[in-house]
Amino acid sequence: MALDTKTKKTEKTNGQVNGKAASSLFEAYDATSGKKLEIVDQTGKVIHPEWMPELDDDLLVEGYKMMKYARIVDLKAVNLQRQGKLYTLPVNRGQEAAAVGSAMALRKDDWLVPAFREIGAYMWHGWPVETIYKWYLGLESGAVMPDGVNSLPTSVPISSQVPHAAGIGHAINYRGLDQVVLCYFGDGGTSEGDFSEGINWAAVFSCPCVFFCNNNGYAISVPRELQTKAATIAQKAVGFGLPGIQVDGNDLFAVYRATNEAVDFARAGNGPVLIEAVTYRMGAHTTSDDPTKYRTSEEEKIWEPRDPLIRVKRYLSDKNLWSDAQETAFEVECAAKVDEVVSHVVGLGSNPIPELFENQFEHLTNSLEEQKADLEAFLAWQSRRG
Ligand SMILES: Cc1ncc(C[n+]2csc(CCOP(=O)(O)OP(=O)(O)O)c2C)c(N)n1
Numbered sequence: 058m059a060l061d062t063k064t065k066k067t068e069k070t071n072g073q074v075n076g077k078a079a080s081s082l083f084e085a086y087d088a089t090s091g092k093k094l095e096i097v098d099q100t101g102k103v104i105h106p107e108w109m110p111e112l113d114d115d116l117l118v119e120g121y122k123m124m125k126y127a128r129i130v131d132l133k134a135v136n137l138q139r140q141g142k143l144y145t146l147p148v149n150r151g152q153e154a155a156a157v158g159s160a161m162a163l164r165k166d167d168w169l170v171p172a173f174r175e176i177g178a179y180m181w182h183g184w185p186v187e188t189i190y191k192w193y194l195g196l197e198s199g200a201v202m203p204d205g206v207n208s209l210p211t212s213v214p215i216s217s218q219v220p221h222a223a224g225i226g227h228a229i230n231y232r233g234l235d236q237v238v239l240c241y242f243g244d245g246g247t248s249e250g251d252f253s254e255g256i257n258w259a260a261v262f263s264c265p266c267v268f269f270c271n272n273n274g275y276a277i278s279v280p281r282e283l284q285t286k287a288a289t290i291a292q293k294a295v296g297f298g299l300p301g302i303q304v305d306g307n308d309l310f311a312v313y314r315a316t317n318e319a320v321d322f323a324r325a326g327n328g329p330v331l332i333e334a335v336t337y338r339m340g341a342h343t344t345s346d347d348p349t350k351y352r353t354s355e356e357e358k359i360w361e362p363r364d365p366l367i368r369v370k371r372y373l374s375d376k377n378l379w380s381d382a383q384e385t386a387f388e389v390e391c392a393a394k395v396d397e398v399v400s401h402v403v404g405l406g407s408n409p410i411p412e413l414f415e416n417q418f419e420h421l422t423n424s425l426e427e428q429k430a431d432l433e434a435f436l437a438w439q440s441r442r443g
């Protein structure tokens with residue numbers, strides 16, 4: 058790895074910027090401390106005012122609205138799938154604070170590198186709902202980066218996006234740009250080789266990457282405790298030589314505070330940070346999964362009152378920034394927007410065959426040519442059969 062990268066504007070020394078500690082937060086919540094950053098509790102009360110981020114009221118309301126909108130988009134998608142109108146899709150419910158709170162820390166020109174359970178982050182960063190539903194329909198157009206949105210599409214092969222994020226970070230350094238990459242993956246994803254290879258590369262070359270683990274307790278049916286012997290996912294940062302922090306992933310404020318700090322740290326040229334957001338997948342893994350086979354309803358009930366939307370709403374209501382009447386009106390507005398999208402996306406059909414194959418390589422390989430011919434023959438046979 059003898060590549061030379063153009064160094065950025067700040068001097069770098071082991072987690073410090075120009076000789077000063079880069080972040081007192083990362084020191085106070087060091088990955089080995091066993092501490093988890095929590096700022097606002099379930100009742101909407103600020104329990105750690107010293108870490109309360111400076112969040113403009115309007116921005117906070119926008120963040121809450123995005124969480125709510127993402128929830129509505131997700132629930133609608135699950136309903137449509139149950140009616141056979143969309144294909145298998147990952148259920149997002151419960152992870153809205155982790156998705157939105159983290160994406161809120163990005164600038165518009167920063168890069169988003171998602172896994173597949175971050176609807177709120179997609180939407181905050183500029184992906185239209187329409188594209189998200191197209192992806193759930195299996196359409197290639199659902200994976201095309203919208204103009205002006207710096208984001209890779211959904212990545213289903215677990216953690217395969219982590220080296221991509223490192224690569225984007227490397228390119229940012231090489232070109233001397235001022236951007237940051239926010240890369241998501243799950244707790245299960247931290248067992249993959251790509252996770253280690255990507256983070257190691259980013260660490261060695263001080264790539265401006267924030268690695269964000271949505272620890273939702275499970276990798277399909279495998280509980281987090283069986284996934285790794287590490288006490289926390291955040292601790293894994295130590296071996297790579299970078300700051301790691303565990304946060305309450307259902308606390309929008311904690312997620313935003315930590316990600317914002319990590320983004321600043323990375324942008325200043327200090328290299329990557331690993332954030333572990335402890336959350337819970339309230340729904341099934343995907344619409345093809347049955348969680349009753351591997352977890353108890355008692356456990357699900359424990360997480361119900363920890364729903365990330367509840368505490369932001371309580372916080373906002375206590376400050377008279379949001380009311381039940383506004384909530385109802387907003388729900389109606391979102392439902393209408395989603396219905397409008399659904400009315401022209403659902404029923405678009407499946408991929409035209411050329412699109413399915415031609416987006417892969419400039420020239421099709423021999424085996425892809427054969428597969429394409431086989432598929433065309435099969436479809437012709439199917440239509441003759443009626
Ligand atoms: C390389 C690879 N192996 C296996 C799978 C099948 N698979 C899909 S999701 C998943 C679990 C992922 O768990 P986690 O990383 O915790 O993310 P979560 O689904 O909980 O958001 C697995 C094993 C896959 N998509 N890619």
Ligand SMILES: [Mg+2]
Binds near residue numbers: 243245273274
């Ligand atoms: Mg998981």
